């Protein structure tokens with residue numbers, strides 16, 4: 001029995017238990033004490049390959065790949081520093097080519113546990129956890145029954161739903177636009193920007209009536225729900241899914257290396273401890289299988305936009321080979337127009353090009369798989385803000401500007417080179433394409449495709 005006189009005792013005990021609980025919970029957060037961030041300017045292919053080998057072996061974590069054309073950010077654990085320094089020496093990297101970035105501004109972000117128990121209503125002034133995003137998503141079909149439908153495309157390794165929203169006006173056959181984010185869980189800005197798109201299309205549907213009559217949007221805000229939850233509760237820098245890798249000390253598969261296209265080729269991590277670990281077999285992961293099934297089941301999909309961060313880059317296939325994609329000129333023209341639109345909003349500078357223009361070849365990416373196997377003609381990977389000042393810890397005040405500039409760019413890209421007949425062309429060619437050659441033949445009728453045709457004919 002608790003008497004009046006024993007209250008201070010119980011208060012002390014309760015406080016102690018509470019403090020212990022808080023300490024236990026807090027100690028679960030990976031604080032990355034002693035880790036360092038290096039910004040390298042690589043200049044040779046050999047240097048790039050040597051660094052990717054380190055990543056593949058799980059010795060370093062590449063936060064931003066830059067190839068030889070821009071800087072590469074490398075996160076180094078204290079126990080791996082020796083190997084990293086040896087890599088620098090062996091590859092003649094010193095002086096201005098190596099910058100040790102001050103991680104002080106990132107420290108709070110890395111050690112803050114942000115798991116709100118009571119879901120907040122959505123805004124675009126802060127980041128939101130999985131529960132909050134899904135609760136908000138589920139309200140939309142109730143508010144906009146003629147416009148929006150929420151379903152699940154499958155379950156993650158840990159059994160969480162991978163939800164998607166379909167937004168369109170009318171039930172006619174039309175091009176499908178697939179957009180996804182949070183492939184890599186630490187890239188929080190991607191989920192914030194993509195949920196902004198959903199909010200625009202639903203709450204401002206009268207403004208976007210033509211767009212919604214002409215296209216069907218499929219939007220998947222969290223492709224990797226397990227990883228995303230883990231990035232809130234345990235490790236802010238978690239990238240992969242949460243597959244335990246059959247009891248190995250290192251968990252997780254990099255979903256962006258797991259797709260069945262040149263699987264196991266360049267750029268894929270071999271070590272299970274690598275942040276780019278490719279997985280035990282092609283499309284071994286449930287998250288990959290869900291997306292694959294969805295894309296194969298939805299033959300209407302003409303466009304795919306997969307969001308990542310950071311770097312401010314808009315890319316088109318191929319990733320796995322330096323060869324040009326069959327519709328290279330068209331996808332470049334569309335991308336160039338979209339980046340120009342983006343730049344006109346807040347003056348933000350995005351680079352664009354094929355993945356191999358920007359990085360070294362990377363095998364097993366979803367964008368390549370979508371174009372090659374699901375026959376999605378416009379398949380883009382977009383690295384959002386910034387260029388490395390804040391990186392993955394982009395402060396919430398950058399969400400709105402990032403979204404405000406990206407949304408008109410996506411609308412521009414969806415509309416291709418503006419004429420509605422071209423939109424039709426894209427849809428028709430997608431639906432009849434069985435290989436690259438046939439779509440080339442369907443693309444007759446515009447200056448850029450005539451150039452394409454002459455290229456094709458020159459080959460025969």
Ligand SMILES: [Zn+2]
Nearest residue numbers: 184187308309
């Ligand atoms: Zn990513």
